[in-house]
Amino acid sequence: MIRLPFILLLSIGLTLAACGSERNSLPGLAFGSIKNVFSRNKQPPLTTAVLRSRLTPEVRAQIGLPVLIVELPKQKIAAVVIYNTENRGHITWVAPDGVAIYTKSGFVTGSRGVGYDLMSSFVDASLAIVTGSGTGQATRVQTYLDGENQQVVVRLDCHYTRDGASVYESCKAGDLAVENQYWLNKEGEVQSSRQWAGERNGYMLIESPIFAD
Amino acid sequence: MRKIFAGLILSAIPALGMAQSHTTFGTPGLVEMPSAESAPDGEIGTTVSYFAGGLRTTLSFQITPRLSGSFRYATIERVFNGAPLYDRSFDLRYRILDEGRYLPAVAVGFQDIIGTGIYAGEYVVATKHLTPQLAFSGGIGWGRFGSFNGFSNPLGVLDSGFNTRPDGFTGTGGIVEAGRWFRGDAAFFGGVSWKATPKLTLKAEYSSDAYTREIGSALFQRKSPYNFGIDYELTKGVNLQGFYLYGSEVGAAVTFKLNPKEPNIVGGLDKAPQPVRVRVPSNAADLGWTNLPNAAANIRKATSTMMERDGLVLEAMSIKSTTATVRVRNGRYTASAQAVGRTARILTQVLPDSVETFKIVPVARGIALSQVTLKRTDLELLEHDVNQSKLSYQRANISDAAARDSDLVFSKGLYPRFRWNIGPYLSTSYFDPDSPIRAEVGLEASASYNFSPGLVLSGTVRQRAVGNKHTATRVSDSTIRRVRSDGNIYEREGSPAITELTLGYHFRPGKNLYGRVTLGYLERMYGGISSELLWKPVDSPFALGAEINYLKQRDFNQLFGFRDYEVLTGHLTAYWNMGNGFHSEASVGRYLGGDVGGTLKLERVFKNGWRVGAYATLTDTDFDDFGEGSFDKGLVFTVPLDSFVGTPQRKVFSTVLQPLSRDGGARVKVKGRLYETIRSNHNPELVDSWGRFWR
Numbered sequence: 072m073i074r075l076p077f078i079l080l081l082s083i084g085l086t087l088a089a090c091g092s093e094r095n096s097l098p099g100l101a102f103g104s105i106k107n108v109f110s111r112n113k114q115p116p117l118t119t120a121v122l123r124s125r126l127t128p129e130v131r132a133q134i135g136l137p138v139l140i141v142e143l144p145k146q147k148i149a150a151v152v153i154y155n156t157e158n159r160g161h162i163t164w165v166a167p168d169g170v171a172i173y174t175k176s177g178f179v180t181g182s183r184g185v186g187y188d189l190m191s192s193f194v195d196a197s198l199a200i201v202t203g204s205g206t207g208q209a210t211r212v213q214t215y216l217d218g219e220n221q222q223v224v225v226r227l228d229c230h231y232t233r234d235g236a237s238v239y240e241s242c243k244a245g246d247l248a249v250e251n252q253y254w255l256n257k258e259g260e261v262q263s264s265r266q267w268a269g270e271r272n273g274y275m276l277i278e279s280p281i282f283a284d
Numbered sequence: 285m286r287k288i289f290a291g292l293i294l295s296a297i298p299a300l301g302m303a304q305s306h307t308t309f310g311t312p313g314l315v316e317m318p319s320a321e322s323a324p325d326g327e328i329g330t331t332v333s334y335f336a337g338g339l340r341t342t343l344s345f346q347i348t349p350r351l352s353g354s355f356r357y358a359t360i361e362r363v364f365n366g367a368p369l370y371d372r373s374f375d376l377r378y379r380i381l382d383e384g385r386y387l388p389a390v391a392v393g394f395q396d397i398i399g400t401g402i403y404a405g406e407y408v409v410a411t412k413h414l415t416p417q418l419a420f421s422g423g424i425g426w427g428r429f430g431s432f433n434g435f436s437n438p439l440g441v442l443d444s445g446f447n448t449r450p451d452g453f454t455g456t457g458g459i460v461e462a463g464r465w466f467r468g469d470a471a472f473f474g475g476v477s478w479k480a481t482p483k484l485t486l487k488a489e490y491s492s493d494a495y496t497r498e499i500g501s502a503l504f505q506r507k508s509p510y511n512f513g514i515d516y517e518l519t520k521g522v523n524l525q526g527f528y529l530y531g532s533e534v535g536a537a538v539t540f541k542l543n544p545k546e547p548n549i550v551g552g553l554d555k556a557p558q559p560v561r562v563r564v565p566s567n568a569a570d571l572g573w574t575n576l577p578n579a580a581a582n583i584r585k586a587t588s589t590m591m592e593r594d595g596l597v598l599e600a601m602s603i604k605s606t607t608a609t610v611r612v613r614n615g616r617y618t619a620s621a622q623a624v625g626r627t628a629r630i631l632t633q634v635l636p637d638s639v640e641t642f643k644i645v646p647v648a649r650g651i652a653l654s655q656v657t658l659k660r661t662d663l664e665l666l667e668h669d670v671n672q673s674k675l676s677y678q679r680a681n682i683s684d685a686a687a688r689d690s691d692l693v694f695s696k697g698l699y700p701r702f703r704w705n706i707g708p709y710l711s712t713s714y715f716d717p718d719s720p721i722r723a724e725v726g727l728e729a730s731a732s733y734n735f736s737p738g739l740v741l742s743g744t745v746r747q748r749a750v751g752n753k754h755t756a757t758r759v760s761d762s763t764i765r766r767v768r769s770d771g772n773i774y775e776r777e778g779s780p781a782i783t784e785l786t787l788g789y790h791f792r793p794g795k796n797l798y799g800r801v802t803l804g805y806l807e808r809m810y811g812g813i814s815s816e817l818l819w820k821p822v823d824s825p826f827a828l829g830a831e832i833n834y835l836k837q838r839d840f841n842q843l844f845g846f847r848d849y850e851v852l853t854g855h856l857t858a859y860w861n862m863g864n865g866f867h868s869e870a871s872v873g874r875y876l877g878g879d880v881g882g883t884l885k886l887e888r889v890f891k892n893g894w895r896v897g898a899y900a901t902l903t904d905t906d907f908d909d910f911g912e913g914s915f916d917k918g919l920v921f922t923v924p925l926d927s928f929v930g931t932p933q934r935k936v937f938s939t940v941l942q943p944l945s946r947d948g949g950a951r952v953k954v955k956g957r958l959y960e961t962i963r964s965n966h967n968p969e970l971v972d973s974w975g976r977f978w979r
Contacts, residue, residue: 090705090706090707091703091704091705091706091707092702092703092704092705155559156559156561156562157562158559158560158562158664158667158668159562159664159665159667159668161667161668163559165556168555169555169556170555170556171556171557171559173668175668180668181668183554183555183556183557183979184553184554184555184556186549186550186551186552186553186930187549187550187551188551188979190551190672190673190975190978190979191668191669191670191671191672191673191978192668192670193670212670214670214673215550215551216550216551216975216976216979217545217550218543218544218545218546218547218550218892219545219890219891219892220551220619220891220892220972220973220975220976221891221975222673222674222975271550
């Protein structure tokens with residue numbers, strides 16, 4: 072038993088070394104993630120600014136669909152996600168590597184493929200204030216999974232203050248205190264934002280990029 | 285002691301849930317003496333400690349928030365008439381009282397309760413934190429914990445029988461020696477621990493362990509009762525410790541902690557699922573597609589392709605104007621609900637808008653395990669609902685899947701199908717005194733031929749490359765038929781070995797019923813025929829199984845021959861998922877040696893697939909005939925590998941730790957036993973995994 076973790080790792084390694092008629096017995100990604108446990112990614116972290124500069128007119132023409140730039144500063148990762156589909160006001164944005172982000176009028180309502188994902192949200196009351204008067208109080212609900220895959224509900228009690236084109240959302244849930252911020256465009260819609268996406272992932276920066284051209 | 289108690293009364297700081305340090309015995313506490321603290325619920329801690337010729341490896345498991353158990357394998361030099369002693373011991377401890385504002389936490393512990401009792405001792409201990417960093421512990425101990433500076437047992441007031449502690453152990457060991465508990469002299473012990481920084485803890489204690497036996501063998505000199513320790517958290521889950529003990533010795537320990545509730549990546553790194561495709565309401569009544577040529581074939585093809593991307597296999601499908609049924613093989617997700625949820629979303633992508641009802645039937649080993657019926661409207665409504673998990677379960681209908689839809693069209697290329705695999709294998713064994721851990725690596729080739737759903741011919745051949753498993757030379761001293769204890773001869777002779785060659789058939793004899801017949805070389809030591817029938821309603825926490833086997837012992841070389849031993853074995857087994865994270869199994873029947881008796885297995889089951897448990901088998905084999913340990917018992921572990929790698933995969937690491945593997949109460953191993961095949965697709969395990977439906 073001393074070596075249980077090592078034996079586990081070894082047996083994973085051995086499984087991966089096998090070959091056979093069935094290719095789908097193990098997803099190829101597994102090896103990548105084992106490597107990630109041991110080695111740090113050497114590349115400089117992507118940021119919203121870097122990705123914005125990469126979204127040249129040619130690239131955007133190639134994509135041909137609306138995009139968002141999403142960044143998790145705490146995790147030092149960022150991605151461009153592409154419009155995929157819409158269901159009851161929630162847009163599903165996807166990145167080719169298997170990440171999906173759900174938003175409703177600029178409010179993040181879920182994520183998939185990130186790890187420690189936000190499973191679902193209730194944002195309607197917050198949304199009404201942020202895109203309306205910009206002041207008041209509302210409850211925003213987020214659900215996550217715990218280590219046993221059971222739903223954990225985080226009920227954020229928030230109050231709102233407006234400062235020109237930006238709205239601050241200060242929320243509390245027990246010991247947790249978060250400070251979200253929304254930047255609105257001329258039409259009063261959320262153009263970019265900083266929103267809480269869970270204990271592990273921290274804040275999520277979301278930008279609906281505007282291009283001069 | 286007076287100071288300690290004064291401290292307890294003055295204190296006004298309630299206990300905080302904190303990581304606690306481990307003793308040389310691998311239990312929460314000071315240096316050698318226990319404290320009243322408990323590990324976090326579910327934690328599995330392995331501590332290896334060494335000082336003065338004694339090497340202890342202890343596996344501790346926090347069974348419930350209050351109850352914990354430990355299994356220890358120790359080597360002590362010279363104490364066994366000059367020879368080393370190899371000792372296995374089990375502990376149980378229970379926290380009676382939680383730490384409060386004024387009151388300390390109080391725990392009662394029983395160390396080394398089974399067998400020879402080298403480490404046997406009982407204690408009642410109290411722990412109080414003066415500040416979140418500073419904790420005092422004090423207690424009274426018996427047995428080993430009452431051996432230094434002891435006084436006559438205060439329990440002697442109740443009954444003079446408490447005044448003397450019986451020596452030795454019963455018969456061949458291995459049974460609970462409750463007759464010793466709290467008997468003989470008692471002594472006080474205590475100490476303090478100070479968490480100087482978040483990673484560094486300093487400990488000092490007064491030990492009431494006289495180490496009589498070790499000192500008698502001149503292993504060390506006990507010059508002082510005071511011990512000191514330093515505990516450094518190297519990284520989350522790994523602690524290193526250094527000790528100065530008894531005024532003469534230095535020691536060291538390392539502890540690895542693992543909590544099944546804390547996988548490497550909570551929620552997993554699974555790639556995003558297909559989104560739900562929302563229908564245009566006016567299209568729902570459009571049945572024009574039913575007239576298109578090849579419509580069904582094209583839909584099946586698209587479904588199969590998308591499912592393959594998600595690690596699922598479309599086994600069969602039927603498509604009607606408003607209802608579709610799919611049989612799904614899940615090769616990737618530990619949580620069955622996730623396979624169902626992904627299949628459902630794929631169906632919204634591919635099926636014409638008129639199809640409102642989805643019947644999703646998970647399949648394993650060719651048999652339908654359950655049927656989850658979903659309304660497409662609900663999927664559209666709930667995809668982004670904050671209560672998606674609860675509501676989607678409430679609106680799903682989970683039913684038995686014995687009746688086969690006659691319109692099912694099976695996917696091409698699945699039946700018949702030939703598969704093969706060549707790869708390395710790793711095999712380990714534990715607790716041989718000559719080498720407590722043995723391992724072997726080699727090459728394994730396996731192949732299977734699926735004739736039709738449920739009917740499969742499969743075989744595996746192994747050739748070892750390197751290792752020391754086959755070098756074990758201890759000859760079995762068993763006086764009864766050696767049905768298991770010749771394992772080392774099998775290891776030595778079987779190279780190459782046919783570890784399995786069987787024709788297996790899984791089937792559904794009727795509603796709530798599951799059947800299996802397996803014929804051939806079932807495992808390394810036995811061949812024959814094994815048959816099983818299981819009753820398990822989809823929604824029931826109970827199941828009943830019957831198994832009958834006619835077996836012949838295989839030749840040591842594990843090719844095609846048999847030895848001169850035949851036996852009829854069989855069991856009736858009741859399975860019960862007790863809720864609250866516990867699962868039990870009770871069997872009665874006839875075992876490999878022809879002995880008759882029963883097995884009880886109790887497991888803590890975590891909703892993410894981890895299981896940790898223990899079992900014991902009592903049969904009519906005399907304890908004397910059984911030999912050392914008296915009866916068969918062991919610990920069982922099931923570890924899903926996805927909790928380490930984060931990416932979804934169904935592989936599990938399962939192991940049985942038997943302190944002693946002998947010939948009484950032994951059972952044949954057969955691939956594809958029914959309960960294990962179906963359990964994750966039935967309630968309560970299916971609903972327990974429902975949080976991943978939308979994953």
